[in-house]
Amino acid sequence: MTRFWKAAASGAIAAGVSGAATLALAHAARHDYQLREYTVPVLPRGALPIRVLHISDLHLLHDDHVRQAWVRSLAALQPDLVVNTGDNHADAQAWRSVIDCLGVLLERPGAFVWGSNDYFAPSFKNPARYLLGPSSRTADADPEPDLPYEELGSAFVERGWHDLNHHRVRLRINGTEVELRGTDDAHHARDDYSLVAGPPGDDVALAIGVTHAPYRRVLDGFARDGMDLIMAGHTHGGQVCLPGERAVITNCDIERRRVKGLSRHTWTSTEQRRSRTSALHVSGGLGTSPFAPYRLFCPPEASLLTLVSR
Template identity: 30%
Template sequence: MKSDVADASRPSAGLAQWAATRREIERSRYWISPKGRRTRWRKAIFNRLLAILALGLRLTPFHARGLRNALDVRRTELELAVPGLPPSFDGYRLLHVSDTHLDVFPEIAEVAHRLLDGVEVDLLVVTGDVHGDQQAPVERSTGLLARALRGVRVRGHRVAILGNHDPIDMVGALEAIGFEVLVNRTVTVERGRHRLGLTGLDDVHNFYSAAAHAALRDAQGEFRIALVHSAEMADHAAAAGFALYLAGHSHGGQICLPGGRPLVTQLTRCRHAAVGLWRQGSMLGYTSRGLGVSPPPVRFNCRGEVALITLRTAP
Protein backbone atom coordinates (compact mmCIF):
# COMPACT_ATOMS: atom_id res chain seq x y z
CA MET A 1 0.00 0.00 0.00
CA LYS A 2 1.42 3.36 -1.02
CA SER A 3 1.47 6.29 1.37
CA ASP A 4 2.29 9.86 0.44
CA VAL A 5 3.98 8.90 -2.82
CA ALA A 6 4.00 11.61 -5.48
CA ASP A 7 4.58 11.69 -9.19
CA ALA A 8 7.41 14.20 -9.34
CA SER A 9 7.96 14.32 -13.09
CA ARG A 10 8.66 17.71 -14.65
CA PRO A 11 9.08 18.04 -18.42
CA SER A 12 12.28 20.06 -18.90
CA ALA A 13 10.98 21.48 -22.19
CA GLY A 14 7.92 22.84 -20.42
CA LEU A 15 10.07 24.45 -17.73
CA ALA A 16 12.30 26.08 -20.34
CA GLN A 17 9.26 27.46 -22.17
CA TRP A 18 7.88 28.82 -18.88
CA ALA A 19 11.19 30.53 -18.09
CA ALA A 20 11.29 32.16 -21.53
CA THR A 21 7.73 33.49 -21.12
CA ARG A 22 8.46 34.80 -17.64
CA ARG A 23 11.64 36.57 -18.74
CA GLU A 24 9.71 38.20 -21.55
CA ILE A 25 7.21 39.64 -19.05
CA GLU A 26 9.98 40.68 -16.65
CA ARG A 27 11.65 42.70 -19.42
CA SER A 28 8.42 44.24 -20.67
CA ARG A 29 6.65 47.44 -19.65
CA TYR A 30 3.61 45.64 -18.30
CA TRP A 31 2.45 42.96 -15.88
CA ILE A 32 -0.14 40.32 -16.74
CA SER A 33 -2.89 38.96 -14.50
CA PRO A 34 -5.98 36.89 -15.45
CA LYS A 35 -7.70 40.24 -15.98
CA GLY A 36 -5.18 41.19 -18.69
CA ARG A 37 -2.19 43.47 -19.13
CA ARG A 38 -1.57 46.49 -16.93
CA THR A 39 1.19 49.06 -17.19
CA ARG A 40 3.75 49.36 -14.42
CA TRP A 41 3.49 53.08 -13.74
CA ARG A 42 0.69 52.72 -11.17
CA LYS A 43 2.75 50.25 -9.17
CA ALA A 44 5.73 52.62 -9.38
CA ILE A 45 3.61 55.45 -7.96
CA PHE A 46 2.30 53.14 -5.22
CA ASN A 47 5.84 52.14 -4.25
CA ARG A 48 6.90 55.78 -4.11
CA LEU A 49 3.99 56.56 -1.79
CA LEU A 50 4.97 53.60 0.40
CA ALA A 51 8.52 54.96 0.63
CA ILE A 52 7.17 58.33 1.75
CA LEU A 53 4.94 56.61 4.30
CA ALA A 54 7.88 54.60 5.63
CA LEU A 55 9.96 57.75 6.02
CA GLY A 56 7.13 59.50 7.84
CA LEU A 57 6.55 56.54 10.16
CA ARG A 58 10.18 56.54 11.23
CA LEU A 59 9.64 60.00 12.69
CA THR A 60 6.78 58.84 14.93
CA PRO A 61 6.26 56.40 17.82
CA PHE A 62 4.06 54.35 15.49
CA HIS A 63 7.14 52.93 13.76
CA ALA A 64 8.34 51.02 16.83
CA ARG A 65 4.80 49.81 17.48
CA GLY A 66 4.47 48.62 13.88
CA LEU A 67 7.74 46.70 14.16
CA ARG A 68 6.54 44.99 17.34
CA ASN A 69 3.26 44.14 15.62
CA ALA A 70 5.16 42.55 12.71
CA LEU A 71 6.95 40.28 15.20
CA ASP A 72 3.67 39.29 16.85
CA VAL A 73 3.08 36.30 14.57
CA ARG A 74 0.34 33.82 15.42
CA ARG A 75 -0.13 30.14 14.68
CA THR A 76 -3.60 29.71 13.23
CA GLU A 77 -5.03 26.20 13.61
CA LEU A 78 -7.99 25.15 11.47
CA GLU A 79 -10.02 22.01 10.89
CA LEU A 80 -11.69 22.12 7.50
CA ALA A 81 -14.47 19.73 6.52
CA VAL A 82 -13.92 19.58 2.78
CA PRO A 83 -16.50 17.92 0.49
CA GLY A 84 -15.02 15.08 -1.51
CA LEU A 85 -12.03 14.40 0.74
CA PRO A 86 -11.21 10.67 0.45
CA PRO A 87 -11.55 8.76 3.74
CA SER A 88 -7.87 7.80 3.82
CA PHE A 89 -6.96 11.51 3.93
CA ASP A 90 -9.21 12.28 6.90
CA GLY A 91 -6.93 13.99 9.43
CA TYR A 92 -4.35 14.92 6.80
CA ARG A 93 -2.40 17.80 8.31
CA LEU A 94 -0.62 20.52 6.39
CA LEU A 95 1.37 23.60 7.28
CA HIS A 96 0.64 26.59 5.06
CA VAL A 97 3.29 29.33 5.03
CA SER A 98 3.20 32.32 2.69
CA ASP A 99 4.87 35.67 1.99
CA THR A 100 7.83 35.08 4.26
CA HIS A 101 9.93 37.99 2.92
CA LEU A 102 12.46 37.17 5.63
CA ASP A 103 15.23 39.13 3.92
CA VAL A 104 13.15 42.25 4.65
CA PHE A 105 12.74 41.50 8.38
CA PRO A 106 15.10 38.62 9.37
CA GLU A 107 14.10 38.66 13.04
CA ILE A 108 10.78 37.04 12.10
CA ALA A 109 12.66 33.81 11.27
CA GLU A 110 13.35 33.05 14.93
CA VAL A 111 9.81 33.99 15.91
CA ALA A 112 8.50 31.47 13.38
CA HIS A 113 10.94 28.83 14.62
CA ARG A 114 9.64 29.16 18.17
CA LEU A 115 6.04 28.88 16.95
CA LEU A 116 6.70 25.78 14.87
CA ASP A 117 9.45 23.89 16.64
CA GLY A 118 8.35 20.25 17.01
CA VAL A 119 5.22 20.60 14.88
CA GLU A 120 4.48 17.44 12.85
CA VAL A 121 2.59 17.62 9.54
CA ASP A 122 1.93 15.45 6.51
CA LEU A 123 2.59 18.25 4.04
CA LEU A 124 4.47 21.57 4.08
CA VAL A 125 3.27 24.18 1.59
CA VAL A 126 4.90 27.55 0.87
CA THR A 127 2.70 29.69 -1.38
CA GLY A 128 5.17 32.19 -2.75
CA ASP A 129 6.99 35.43 -2.09
CA VAL A 130 9.91 33.91 -0.24
CA HIS A 131 11.96 36.85 -1.53
CA GLY A 132 11.46 40.52 -0.73
CA ASP A 133 14.47 42.69 -1.59
CA GLN A 134 15.16 42.44 -5.31
CA GLN A 135 18.74 43.62 -4.73
CA ALA A 136 19.51 40.79 -2.30
CA PRO A 137 20.55 37.26 -3.31
CA VAL A 138 17.73 34.73 -3.24
CA GLU A 139 19.89 32.41 -1.13
CA ARG A 140 19.58 34.86 1.76
CA SER A 141 15.79 34.50 1.69
CA THR A 142 15.83 30.70 1.38
CA GLY A 143 18.47 30.39 4.08
CA LEU A 144 16.31 32.35 6.49
CA LEU A 145 13.30 30.25 5.49
CA ALA A 146 15.22 27.07 6.29
CA ARG A 147 16.09 28.51 9.71
CA ALA A 148 12.46 29.40 10.39
CA LEU A 149 11.22 25.90 9.49
CA ARG A 150 14.10 23.84 10.88
CA GLY A 151 12.04 22.39 13.73
CA VAL A 152 9.08 21.26 11.59
CA ARG A 153 8.78 17.51 11.09
CA VAL A 154 7.28 16.72 7.68
CA ARG A 155 6.13 13.15 7.08
CA GLY A 156 5.42 13.72 3.41
CA HIS A 157 6.27 16.38 0.87
CA ARG A 158 7.66 19.88 1.04
CA VAL A 159 6.26 21.85 -1.89
CA ALA A 160 6.54 25.50 -2.88
CA ILE A 161 5.35 27.84 -5.59
CA LEU A 162 6.60 31.23 -6.75
CA GLY A 163 5.16 34.63 -5.94
CA ASN A 164 5.37 37.91 -7.77
CA HIS A 165 8.55 38.87 -5.85
CA ASP A 166 10.30 35.57 -6.61
CA PRO A 167 12.63 35.56 -9.63
CA ILE A 168 13.24 32.54 -11.85
CA ASP A 169 16.34 31.46 -9.93
CA MET A 170 14.21 31.03 -6.81
CA VAL A 171 13.28 27.60 -8.21
CA GLY A 172 16.82 26.29 -7.78
CA ALA A 173 17.30 28.04 -4.44
CA LEU A 174 14.18 26.41 -3.00
CA GLU A 175 15.14 23.01 -4.38
CA ALA A 176 18.51 23.39 -2.66
CA ILE A 177 16.80 23.51 0.75
CA GLY A 178 14.58 20.50 0.06
CA PHE A 179 11.45 21.91 -1.59
CA GLU A 180 9.78 20.57 -4.70
CA VAL A 181 8.77 23.64 -6.71
CA LEU A 182 5.54 23.35 -8.67
CA VAL A 183 5.53 25.57 -11.75
CA ASN A 184 2.18 25.05 -13.50
CA ARG A 185 2.14 21.33 -12.78
CA THR A 186 0.62 18.74 -10.48
CA VAL A 187 2.01 16.13 -8.13
CA THR A 188 -0.17 13.29 -6.88
CA VAL A 189 -0.09 12.00 -3.31
CA GLU A 190 -1.46 8.48 -2.76
CA ARG A 191 -2.85 6.83 0.34
CA GLY A 192 -4.17 3.34 -0.24
CA ARG A 193 -6.55 3.49 -3.19
CA HIS A 194 -7.06 7.24 -2.97
CA ARG A 195 -5.21 10.08 -4.64
CA LEU A 196 -4.81 13.75 -3.79
CA GLY A 197 -3.59 16.15 -6.46
CA LEU A 198 -1.52 19.23 -5.61
CA THR A 199 -1.47 21.74 -8.46
CA GLY A 200 0.94 24.64 -8.14
CA LEU A 201 0.88 27.66 -10.44
CA ASP A 202 3.47 30.29 -11.17
CA ASP A 203 2.46 33.71 -9.86
CA VAL A 204 -0.62 34.95 -11.71
CA HIS A 205 -0.67 38.51 -10.33
CA ASN A 206 2.24 39.67 -12.50
CA PHE A 207 3.20 36.63 -14.57
CA TYR A 208 -0.04 35.04 -15.70
CA SER A 209 0.09 32.91 -18.86
CA ALA A 210 -2.12 30.33 -20.57
CA ALA A 211 -0.02 27.63 -18.88
CA ALA A 212 -1.76 28.45 -15.58
CA HIS A 213 -5.17 27.63 -17.05
CA ALA A 214 -3.80 24.49 -18.67
CA ALA A 215 -2.37 23.30 -15.34
CA LEU A 216 -5.77 23.65 -13.66
CA ARG A 217 -7.58 21.98 -16.53
CA ASP A 218 -5.18 19.03 -16.78
CA ALA A 219 -4.77 18.39 -13.03
CA GLN A 220 -5.06 14.78 -11.89
CA GLY A 221 -6.35 13.34 -8.61
CA GLU A 222 -9.78 12.54 -7.26
CA PHE A 223 -9.36 15.33 -4.70
CA ARG A 224 -7.50 18.42 -5.85
CA ILE A 225 -5.86 21.32 -4.03
CA ALA A 226 -4.78 24.47 -5.90
CA LEU A 227 -1.67 26.29 -4.68
CA VAL A 228 -1.63 29.79 -6.14
CA HIS A 229 0.21 32.81 -4.79
CA SER A 230 -2.83 35.08 -5.13
CA ALA A 231 -6.56 34.42 -5.03
CA GLU A 232 -6.99 35.78 -8.55
CA MET A 233 -7.62 32.34 -10.08
CA ALA A 234 -10.24 31.28 -7.52
CA ASP A 235 -13.19 31.20 -9.90
CA HIS A 236 -11.22 29.32 -12.54
CA ALA A 237 -10.04 26.72 -10.02
CA ALA A 238 -13.57 26.23 -8.73
CA ALA A 239 -14.85 25.77 -12.28
CA ALA A 240 -12.11 23.17 -12.86
CA GLY A 241 -13.36 21.12 -9.91
CA PHE A 242 -10.81 21.91 -7.21
CA ALA A 243 -11.92 21.35 -3.63
CA LEU A 244 -9.45 23.61 -1.80
CA TYR A 245 -7.42 26.70 -2.78
CA LEU A 246 -4.48 28.01 -0.74
CA ALA A 247 -3.07 31.48 -1.38
CA GLY A 248 -1.31 34.47 0.14
CA HIS A 249 -0.07 37.67 -1.54
CA SER A 250 -2.32 40.20 0.20
CA HIS A 251 -0.61 40.07 3.61
CA GLY A 252 -4.13 40.46 4.96
CA GLY A 253 -3.66 44.13 4.10
CA GLN A 254 -0.62 44.47 6.43
CA ILE A 255 -1.82 47.95 7.39
CA CYS A 256 -5.53 47.69 8.15
CA LEU A 257 -8.35 49.65 9.67
CA PRO A 258 -9.50 48.65 13.17
CA GLY A 259 -11.19 45.28 12.92
CA GLY A 260 -8.70 44.09 10.32
CA ARG A 261 -10.27 45.61 7.22
CA PRO A 262 -7.53 45.89 4.54
CA LEU A 263 -6.84 49.27 3.02
CA VAL A 264 -5.19 47.63 0.00
CA THR A 265 -5.46 44.01 -1.18
CA GLN A 266 -3.24 44.13 -4.31
CA LEU A 267 -5.76 41.92 -6.16
CA THR A 268 -7.03 42.63 -9.66
CA ARG A 269 -10.02 40.26 -9.25
CA CYS A 270 -11.62 37.83 -6.74
CA ARG A 271 -11.27 40.45 -4.03
CA HIS A 272 -13.76 38.59 -1.83
CA ALA A 273 -10.92 36.10 -1.25
CA ALA A 274 -8.38 38.66 0.02
CA VAL A 275 -7.92 37.22 3.51
CA GLY A 276 -8.83 34.25 5.68
CA LEU A 277 -11.45 31.60 4.92
CA TRP A 278 -13.72 32.04 1.92
CA ARG A 279 -15.80 30.04 -0.52
CA GLN A 280 -16.02 30.09 -4.30
CA GLY A 281 -18.94 27.94 -5.39
CA SER A 282 -18.36 24.53 -3.78
CA MET A 283 -14.62 25.17 -3.33
CA LEU A 284 -13.14 26.25 0.00
CA GLY A 285 -10.25 28.68 0.12
CA TYR A 286 -7.81 30.09 2.63
CA THR A 287 -5.73 33.21 2.03
CA SER A 288 -2.89 33.57 4.50
CA ARG A 289 -2.07 36.91 6.09
CA GLY A 290 1.54 35.99 5.49
CA LEU A 291 4.44 35.40 7.82
CA GLY A 292 6.54 38.39 6.81
CA VAL A 293 6.12 41.95 5.59
CA SER A 294 6.92 44.13 2.62
CA PRO A 295 8.44 47.57 3.18
CA PRO A 296 7.62 49.39 5.34
CA PRO A 297 8.22 46.43 7.70
CA VAL A 298 5.27 47.18 9.98
CA ARG A 299 1.81 45.80 10.67
CA PHE A 300 -1.26 47.49 12.10
CA ASN A 301 -4.51 45.70 12.98
CA CYS A 302 -3.28 42.63 11.09
CA ARG A 303 -1.11 39.92 12.63
CA GLY A 304 1.18 37.77 10.54
CA GLU A 305 0.51 34.05 10.64
CA VAL A 306 1.38 30.49 9.79
CA ALA A 307 -1.58 28.14 9.36
CA LEU A 308 -1.88 24.53 10.51
CA ILE A 309 -4.78 23.01 8.59
CA THR A 310 -6.29 19.62 9.31
CA LEU A 311 -8.51 18.22 6.56
CA ARG A 312 -11.64 16.32 7.53
CA THR A 313 -14.16 14.43 5.46
CA ALA A 314 -17.40 16.35 5.20
CA PRO A 315 -20.43 14.69 6.85
Protein backbone atom coordinates in the same frame (compact mmCIF):
# COMPACT_ATOMS: atom_id res chain seq x y z
CA MET B 1 -0.94 83.95 18.53
CA THR B 2 -4.73 83.93 18.27
CA ARG B 3 -6.91 81.42 20.06
CA PHE B 4 -7.65 79.72 16.73
CA TRP B 5 -3.99 79.22 15.85
CA LYS B 6 -3.18 78.03 19.35
CA ALA B 7 -5.91 75.38 19.03
CA ALA B 8 -4.70 74.43 15.56
CA ALA B 9 -1.11 74.08 16.77
CA SER B 10 -2.22 71.95 19.72
CA GLY B 11 -4.25 69.75 17.37
CA ALA B 12 -1.32 69.34 15.00
CA ILE B 13 0.98 68.36 17.85
CA ALA B 14 -1.57 65.84 19.15
CA ALA B 15 -2.03 64.40 15.65
CA GLY B 16 1.73 64.13 15.24
CA VAL B 17 2.14 62.35 18.54
CA SER B 18 -0.76 60.02 17.71
CA GLY B 19 0.64 59.31 14.25
CA ALA B 20 4.09 58.56 15.64
CA ALA B 21 2.59 56.22 18.25
CA THR B 22 0.57 54.40 15.58
CA LEU B 23 3.64 54.03 13.38
CA ALA B 24 5.66 52.66 16.30
CA LEU B 25 2.88 50.19 17.10
CA ALA B 26 2.64 49.05 13.48
CA HIS B 27 6.42 48.65 13.28
CA ALA B 28 6.54 46.54 16.45
CA ALA B 29 3.56 44.42 15.32
CA ARG B 30 5.53 43.03 12.38
CA HIS B 31 6.98 40.48 14.84
CA ASP B 32 3.70 39.62 16.61
CA TYR B 33 3.52 36.20 14.94
CA GLN B 34 0.30 34.19 15.13
CA LEU B 35 -0.65 30.62 14.26
CA ARG B 36 -4.17 30.50 12.82
CA GLU B 37 -6.02 27.17 12.92
CA TYR B 38 -8.93 26.14 10.72
CA THR B 39 -10.98 22.99 10.18
CA VAL B 40 -11.85 22.42 6.52
CA PRO B 41 -14.42 19.70 5.60
CA VAL B 42 -13.15 18.62 2.17
CA LEU B 43 -12.24 14.93 2.56
CA PRO B 44 -14.44 11.97 1.62
CA ARG B 45 -16.36 10.15 4.32
CA GLY B 46 -14.17 7.97 6.51
CA ALA B 47 -10.85 9.58 5.50
CA LEU B 48 -8.26 10.26 8.16
CA PRO B 49 -7.65 13.97 8.86
CA ILE B 50 -4.79 15.69 7.03
CA ARG B 51 -2.98 18.59 8.73
CA VAL B 52 -1.66 21.16 6.25
CA LEU B 53 0.74 23.91 7.31
CA HIS B 54 0.40 26.98 5.06
CA ILE B 55 3.42 29.30 4.96
CA SER B 56 3.52 32.41 2.81
CA ASP B 57 5.24 35.75 2.26
CA LEU B 58 8.26 35.32 4.50
CA HIS B 59 10.03 38.23 2.73
CA LEU B 60 13.05 37.08 4.73
CA LEU B 61 16.21 39.12 5.17
CA HIS B 62 19.28 37.03 5.93
CA ASP B 63 19.77 38.75 9.30
CA ASP B 64 16.14 38.68 10.47
CA HIS B 65 16.78 36.21 13.28
CA VAL B 66 13.47 36.86 15.08
CA ARG B 67 11.36 35.72 12.11
CA GLN B 68 13.69 32.81 11.43
CA ALA B 69 13.36 31.55 15.01
CA TRP B 70 9.56 31.68 14.90
CA VAL B 71 9.40 29.81 11.60
CA ARG B 72 11.81 27.21 12.96
CA SER B 73 9.42 26.61 15.88
CA LEU B 74 6.65 25.51 13.47
CA ALA B 75 8.41 22.16 13.03
CA ALA B 76 6.91 21.11 16.37
CA LEU B 77 3.48 20.96 14.67
CA GLN B 78 4.61 17.92 12.60
CA PRO B 79 2.16 18.62 9.74
CA ASP B 80 1.24 15.97 7.19
CA LEU B 81 1.82 18.44 4.34
CA VAL B 82 3.50 21.85 4.02
CA VAL B 83 2.36 24.30 1.33
CA ASN B 84 4.50 27.37 0.64
CA THR B 85 2.82 30.05 -1.50
CA GLY B 86 5.87 32.16 -2.28
CA ASP B 87 7.64 35.48 -1.66
CA ASN B 88 10.29 33.76 0.44
CA HIS B 89 13.36 36.01 0.40
CA ALA B 90 14.05 39.75 0.31
CA ASP B 91 17.79 39.81 -0.37
CA ALA B 92 20.20 37.69 -2.39
CA GLN B 93 21.80 36.07 0.67
CA ALA B 94 18.53 35.11 2.36
CA TRP B 95 17.72 31.95 0.41
CA ARG B 96 20.08 30.00 2.65
CA SER B 97 18.34 31.47 5.70
CA VAL B 98 15.00 30.33 4.27
CA ILE B 99 16.32 26.77 4.02
CA ASP B 100 17.80 26.95 7.50
CA CYS B 101 14.67 28.22 9.27
CA LEU B 102 12.35 25.81 7.49
CA GLY B 103 14.68 23.10 8.77
CA VAL B 104 12.97 19.77 9.40
CA LEU B 105 9.76 21.02 7.75
CA LEU B 106 11.60 20.28 4.51
CA GLU B 107 11.59 16.63 5.56
CA ARG B 108 7.77 16.63 5.58
CA PRO B 109 5.81 16.22 2.32
CA GLY B 110 5.67 19.70 0.80
CA ALA B 111 5.02 21.82 -2.29
CA PHE B 112 5.69 25.39 -3.38
CA VAL B 113 4.96 28.09 -5.94
CA TRP B 114 6.77 31.36 -6.59
CA GLY B 115 5.72 34.94 -5.93
CA SER B 116 7.21 38.07 -7.47
CA ASN B 117 9.61 38.52 -4.54
CA ASP B 118 11.14 35.15 -5.25
CA TYR B 119 12.32 36.58 -8.58
CA PHE B 120 12.89 40.27 -7.81
CA ALA B 121 14.37 41.98 -4.79
CA PRO B 122 12.11 44.68 -3.33
CA SER B 123 12.99 48.29 -4.11
CA PHE B 124 12.16 51.50 -2.32
CA LYS B 125 8.71 52.94 -2.97
CA ASN B 126 6.68 55.51 -1.15
CA PRO B 127 5.04 53.38 1.59
CA ALA B 128 1.80 55.35 1.16
CA ARG B 129 1.45 53.90 -2.35
CA TYR B 130 0.50 50.58 -0.77
CA LEU B 131 -2.78 52.17 0.34
CA LEU B 132 -3.68 53.50 -3.09
CA GLY B 133 -4.53 50.14 -4.67
CA PRO B 134 -2.83 47.13 -6.28
CA SER B 135 0.48 47.57 -8.02
CA SER B 136 0.56 46.19 -11.52
CA ARG B 137 3.27 44.83 -13.79
CA THR B 138 3.41 42.38 -16.65
CA ALA B 139 5.88 39.59 -17.19
CA ASP B 140 7.13 41.33 -20.37
CA ALA B 141 7.94 44.46 -18.35
CA ASP B 142 10.03 42.63 -15.77
CA PRO B 143 13.83 42.71 -15.94
CA GLU B 144 15.88 39.59 -15.48
CA PRO B 145 15.36 38.10 -11.99
CA ASP B 146 17.90 39.35 -9.47
CA LEU B 147 17.13 36.92 -6.64
CA PRO B 148 18.51 33.35 -6.65
CA TYR B 149 15.13 31.61 -6.99
CA GLU B 150 16.69 28.73 -8.91
CA GLU B 151 19.04 27.94 -6.03
CA LEU B 152 16.15 28.12 -3.58
CA GLY B 153 13.96 25.92 -5.77
CA SER B 154 16.73 23.36 -6.23
CA ALA B 155 17.22 23.20 -2.45
CA PHE B 156 13.48 22.67 -1.93
CA VAL B 157 13.33 19.90 -4.54
CA GLU B 158 16.50 18.18 -3.29
CA ARG B 159 14.89 17.89 0.13
CA GLY B 160 11.71 16.40 -1.32
CA TRP B 161 9.31 19.30 -1.85
CA HIS B 162 7.42 19.52 -5.15
CA ASP B 163 7.62 22.45 -7.57
CA LEU B 164 4.01 23.32 -8.48
CA ASN B 165 4.79 26.23 -10.81
CA HIS B 166 2.65 25.01 -13.74
CA HIS B 167 2.94 21.41 -12.57
CA ARG B 168 0.57 18.77 -11.21
CA VAL B 169 1.76 16.14 -8.71
CA ARG B 170 0.21 13.20 -6.88
CA LEU B 171 0.83 12.26 -3.24
CA ARG B 172 -0.68 9.70 -0.91
CA ILE B 173 -1.19 11.22 2.53
CA ASN B 174 -2.71 9.31 5.46
CA GLY B 175 -4.24 6.85 2.99
CA THR B 176 -5.84 9.56 0.80
CA GLU B 177 -4.88 10.06 -2.84
CA VAL B 178 -4.11 13.79 -3.20
CA GLU B 179 -3.48 15.82 -6.34
CA LEU B 180 -1.82 19.25 -6.14
CA ARG B 181 -1.51 21.69 -9.02
CA GLY B 182 -0.19 25.22 -9.16
CA THR B 183 0.57 28.30 -11.22
CA ASP B 184 3.40 30.78 -11.31
CA ASP B 185 2.87 34.31 -9.96
CA ALA B 186 -0.32 35.95 -11.23
CA HIS B 187 0.54 39.38 -9.83
CA HIS B 188 3.24 39.81 -12.47
CA ALA B 189 1.20 37.95 -15.10
CA ARG B 190 3.50 34.92 -15.06
CA ASP B 191 0.53 32.56 -14.69
CA ASP B 192 -0.83 30.29 -17.41
CA TYR B 193 -3.52 28.08 -15.91
CA SER B 194 -3.99 26.23 -19.20
CA LEU B 195 -0.73 24.38 -18.49
CA VAL B 196 -2.36 22.53 -15.56
CA ALA B 197 -6.04 22.70 -16.54
CA GLY B 198 -8.39 19.75 -16.55
CA PRO B 199 -10.22 17.59 -14.03
CA PRO B 200 -8.26 15.62 -11.44
CA GLY B 201 -7.77 11.90 -11.91
CA ASP B 202 -10.71 9.58 -11.25
CA ASP B 203 -8.96 8.05 -8.25
CA VAL B 204 -8.12 11.42 -6.65
CA ALA B 205 -9.95 11.93 -3.35
CA LEU B 206 -8.61 15.43 -2.63
CA ALA B 207 -7.60 18.07 -5.21
CA ILE B 208 -5.70 21.20 -4.09
CA GLY B 209 -4.91 24.25 -6.22
CA VAL B 210 -1.97 26.45 -5.18
CA THR B 211 -1.03 29.94 -6.37
CA HIS B 212 0.75 32.97 -4.93
CA ALA B 213 -1.65 35.82 -5.72
CA PRO B 214 -5.41 35.08 -5.51
CA TYR B 215 -6.53 36.72 -8.74
CA ARG B 216 -10.01 35.66 -9.72
CA ARG B 217 -8.94 34.39 -13.15
CA VAL B 218 -6.77 31.75 -11.44
CA LEU B 219 -9.31 30.98 -8.72
CA ASP B 220 -11.96 30.49 -11.41
CA GLY B 221 -9.77 27.96 -13.21
CA PHE B 222 -9.17 25.96 -10.04
CA ALA B 223 -12.85 25.99 -9.06
CA ARG B 224 -14.05 25.14 -12.56
CA ASP B 225 -11.82 22.06 -12.60
CA GLY B 226 -13.13 20.82 -9.26
CA MET B 227 -10.41 21.70 -6.75
CA ASP B 228 -11.64 20.93 -3.25
CA LEU B 229 -9.29 23.50 -1.71
CA ILE B 230 -7.45 26.53 -3.14
CA MET B 231 -4.48 28.05 -1.29
CA ALA B 232 -2.88 31.47 -1.89
CA GLY B 233 -0.96 34.26 -0.18
CA HIS B 234 0.31 37.64 -1.46
CA THR B 235 -2.25 39.94 0.21
CA HIS B 236 -0.52 40.22 3.62
CA GLY B 237 -4.08 40.21 4.94
CA GLY B 238 -4.26 43.85 3.92
CA GLN B 239 -1.17 44.66 6.04
CA VAL B 240 -2.65 48.01 7.09
CA CYS B 241 -6.12 47.36 8.46
CA LEU B 242 -8.82 49.07 10.45
CA PRO B 243 -9.59 47.74 13.94
CA GLY B 244 -11.03 44.25 13.76
CA GLU B 245 -8.54 43.26 11.02
CA ARG B 246 -10.69 44.95 8.35
CA ALA B 247 -8.50 45.32 5.28
CA VAL B 248 -8.20 48.61 3.41
CA ILE B 249 -6.76 47.07 0.22
CA THR B 250 -5.93 43.59 -1.08
CA ASN B 251 -3.23 44.27 -3.73
CA CYS B 252 -5.17 42.11 -6.21
CA ASP B 253 -8.75 41.81 -7.50
CA ILE B 254 -10.14 39.68 -4.67
CA GLU B 255 -12.73 41.30 -2.39
CA ARG B 256 -11.57 42.73 0.93
CA ARG B 257 -13.78 40.33 2.91
CA ARG B 258 -11.71 37.42 1.51
CA VAL B 259 -8.32 39.06 1.90
CA LYS B 260 -7.23 36.36 4.36
CA GLY B 261 -8.53 33.32 6.18
CA LEU B 262 -10.98 30.66 5.11
CA SER B 263 -13.79 31.43 2.67
CA ARG B 264 -15.29 29.97 -0.50
CA HIS B 265 -14.81 30.69 -4.20
CA THR B 266 -17.52 29.92 -6.75
CA TRP B 267 -17.03 29.72 -10.50
CA THR B 268 -20.21 30.22 -12.49
CA SER B 269 -20.87 29.66 -16.20
CA THR B 270 -23.97 31.50 -17.39
CA GLU B 271 -23.72 29.79 -20.78
CA GLN B 272 -23.58 26.29 -19.33
CA ARG B 273 -25.84 27.19 -16.39
CA ARG B 274 -23.64 25.51 -13.86
CA SER B 275 -21.29 26.44 -11.05
CA ARG B 276 -18.65 24.90 -8.82
CA THR B 277 -17.45 25.99 -5.40
CA SER B 278 -14.09 25.41 -3.71
CA ALA B 279 -12.86 26.15 -0.22
CA LEU B 280 -10.37 29.03 -0.36
CA HIS B 281 -7.63 29.80 2.15
CA VAL B 282 -5.62 33.01 1.77
CA SER B 283 -2.69 33.38 4.15
CA GLY B 284 -2.08 36.77 5.73
CA GLY B 285 1.62 35.98 5.45
CA LEU B 286 4.58 36.28 7.78
CA GLY B 287 6.50 39.28 6.51
CA THR B 288 6.54 42.64 4.78
CA SER B 289 8.72 44.43 2.31
CA PRO B 290 11.83 45.72 4.12
CA PHE B 291 10.85 49.15 2.79
CA ALA B 292 7.40 48.97 4.41
CA PRO B 293 8.14 47.19 7.73
CA TYR B 294 4.81 47.66 9.44
CA ARG B 295 1.54 45.86 10.12
CA LEU B 296 -1.46 47.59 11.63
CA PHE B 297 -4.31 45.53 13.12
CA CYS B 298 -3.04 42.66 10.96
CA PRO B 299 -0.48 40.44 12.72
CA PRO B 300 1.83 38.21 10.66
CA GLU B 301 0.68 34.61 10.52
CA ALA B 302 1.07 31.03 9.42
CA SER B 303 -1.94 28.71 9.27
CA LEU B 304 -2.62 25.11 10.20
CA LEU B 305 -5.53 23.65 8.23
CA THR B 306 -6.99 20.39 9.51
CA LEU B 307 -8.76 18.76 6.58
CA VAL B 308 -11.61 16.47 7.68
CA SER B 309 -14.49 14.54 6.13
CA ARG B 310 -17.30 16.49 4.54
